[in-house]
Amino acid sequence: MDQSRPAAVIVNNSLENWKVIGAGGYGQVHKARHVVWGFDVAIKLLQCDEGSSLHNEAEMMHRSRSPHVIRILGVYKDCPPNCGPSTQLGLVMEFMEKGTLESLLDTLSLHPPWPHPLACRLAHQIALGMNFLHCLKSPLLHQDLKPNNVLLDNYLDAKLADFGLAKVSHSVSTTSKEFPGKAGGTSSYMPPEALENVSYKPIRAFDIYSYGILLWSIITGQSKPYPDVHAREFSRFCFLIKDRGQRPSLEAVDKVQFEGLGDLVELMKKCWDHEPSKRPPFKECVLVTGRVFEKHQKGIQNVVNQVLLKLNLGSEEGSKTSGVGTPSVSPSSKPPACPKDKVNISADVKTGSLPPTQDVADGLSSKPIDKGAQFVDDNMEQLVQRISLVMPIADGLYQKKMIHYEDYSEITAAQTSMAKMRKLYVALQPGGSVAKSAFYQILLKQQYLLVKELGGVVQK
CATH class of the missing domain: 1.10.510.10 (Transferase(Phosphotransferase) domain 1)
Incomplete structure (x- = not known):
C-alpha cells in the first residue's frame, strides 16, 4: 500500500465472512476477508462517535510504519452485518493469527x-x-x-x-x-x-x-x-x-x-x-x-517451534490428524497445480542448486534423522530467506504425507517465497523430527549447494 496516500475508507462490499472475535468497552472486533486484497483483516468497531480523532490516528499510523506496531490498513465506515442500521466507524488492521x-x-x-x-x-x-x-x-x-x-x-x-x-x-x-x-x-x-x-x-x-x-x-x-x-x-x-x-x-x-x-x-x-x-x-x-x-x-x-506445536496441538486436537504427521487426505487427493513454481528440479544453476552425486547423496542420507531435523531448525531463517523455489519442496512433502492438504493449500496461496517457506515450516511441526528429516532429504536433492554452504553436508 502506498504510504503517501491517505488510509483507505473500507465499506461492506469489500468485505465478506464476518465473524466476531472480541469485544470490550470500545465496541467489537471482527474478523473478515477483504475480497480484493485476498486476505483476512481485523475490524475494530468503535461505539463512540469520534470520527475526526479516529481518522487522525489512522492517518498518523498509516504513514508511520514499524514492524512492531500493528498495521492499520484503512478506516471502516458502513453498517456492519447484524449490528443494526446505523453507520459505524472502525479501524481495519492486519489480522494476527496467534491472538494476544x-x-x-x-x-x-x-x-x-x-x-x-x-x-x-x-x-x-x-x-x-x-x-x-x-x-x-x-x-x-x-x-x-x-x-x-x-x-x-x-x-x-x-x-x-x-x-x-x-x-x-x-x-x-x-x-x-x-x-x-x-x-x-x-x-x-x-x-x-x-x-x-x-x-x-x-x-x-x-x-x-x-x-x-x-x-x-x-x-x-x-x-x-x-x-x-x-x-x-x-x-x-x-x-x-x-x-x-x-x-x-x-x-x-x-x-x-x-x-x-x-x-x-x-x-x-x-x-x-x-x-x-x-x-x-x-x-x-x-x-x-x-x-x-x-x-x-x-x-x-x-523455542518458537515448541510453543507453536503446543498451541497447534491444543487447537487442532482430534481435527486434522489421527497420528503424528499423518494428514487426513484421501489417497485420490491431488495437490492443486502450481504452474508458476513448477520447474525441472534436476538442476537449477540460477539458484545454485545441483543434484548431488549418488555417492555423496548416499553418504548424506545416512545422516541420522535427528541431525537432519536439527539442521532444519538451526538454519530455518536462512532457508526462508534464500530458497525461492518452494513449491517443488512442498510437493515432495505432500506426496510423502508429511504435510496436510489444508497447509499445502495455504503454502500455495502465499504470495512470496518467504511467506511460502514460513507456512511450510509451521506445517512441519506436527510431524516433528520425522517430517523435518523428510524436508532435509528433499533439500539435499533440490538445494544441495545451499545445504553444503550452511554446513549440512557430511562427507563420507
Whole structure:
C-alpha cells in the first residue's frame, strides 16, 4: 500500500465472512476477508462517535510504519452485518493469527517452564514498538499497554495494538477483571500518579510504568500482576500502589535462572519507579532488552517451534490428524497445480542448486534423522530467506504425507517465497523430527549447494 496516500475508507462490499472475535468497552472486533486484497483483516468497531480523532490516528499510523506496531490498513465506515442500521466507524488492521500475549501467557502457564528466549524477544520487540511510538515527530502515547494489547503473528512476533486509542475510545476491556482507569487504560498497568486523578494528563512516563508491569508478566509468565486484589477493592488497590508503593510480587523470580534475567529485573524496577522522572526512556530500555535478547537469539527458533506445536496441538486436537504427521487426505487427493513454481528440479544453476552425486547423496542420507531435523531448525531463517523455489519442496512433502492438504493449500496461496517457506515450516511441526528429516532429504536433492554452504553436508 502506498504510504503517501491517505488510509483507505473500507465499506461492506469489500468485505465478506464476518465473524466476531472480541469485544470490550470500545465496541467489537471482527474478523473478515477483504475480497480484493485476498486476505483476512481485523475490524475494530468503535461505539463512540469520534470520527475526526479516529481518522487522525489512522492517518498518523498509516504513514508511520514499524514492524512492531500493528498495521492499520484503512478506516471502516458502513453498517456492519447484524449490528443494526446505523453507520459505524472502525479501524481495519492486519489480522494476527496467534491472538494476544495474555492468551499465550495463560496457555503456557499449563506447560512450564516459560521459554526464556521467547520471553527475551517479546520484551525487546515491545520496547522497540513503544520506542517507535514515542519517537514519532508527533509522539504517540499508548496509554493502555498490557498483555491483552500485544498481538502475536504466526511466528509469535509481537506487535502493539490499541495505541493511542484511549484518547478516542477509552479502550478498556469490560470483560477484564482489571479496574478501568479514569485517565484511560487499565489500573493494574497505570502509574500511581494517574490513579483516581481525573485531571492527570498522560506523558511518556505513563507508558514506561506500564511497560515495567508488562515486563513482570513476561518474566514470570503470569498475566495478572495483582491476583489477590479484586475489582470491588479499587480504593484499597489505589492505597497499596500510591501510598505503600506496592508492586507485583518478585518471590518467584530467580535472577540466575538465565543469563540477563537480572538485567531485565533491574530495568523493570526502574520502569515502575514511583517517581516519573526516574523512569528510563524507551531508547534506554531498548539497549537493555537488545543486549539480553542477543544472548539467547540462537535458541529462539527452537523455542518458537515448541510453543507453536503446543498451541497447534491444543487447537487442532482430534481435527486434522489421527497420528503424528499423518494428514487426513484421501489417497485420490491431488495437490492443486502450481504452474508458476513448477520447474525441472534436476538442476537449477540460477539458484545454485545441483543434484548431488549418488555417492555423496548416499553418504548424506545416512545422516541420522535427528541431525537432519536439527539442521532444519538451526538454519530455518536462512532457508526462508534464500530458497525461492518452494513449491517443488512442498510437493515432495505432500506426496510423502508429511504435510496436510489444508497447509499445502495455504503454502500455495502465499504470495512470496518467504511467506511460502514460513507456512511450510509451521506445517512441519506436527510431524516433528520425522517430517523435518523428510524436508532435509528433499533439500539435499533440490538445494544441495545451499545445504553444503550452511554446513549440512557430511562427507563420507
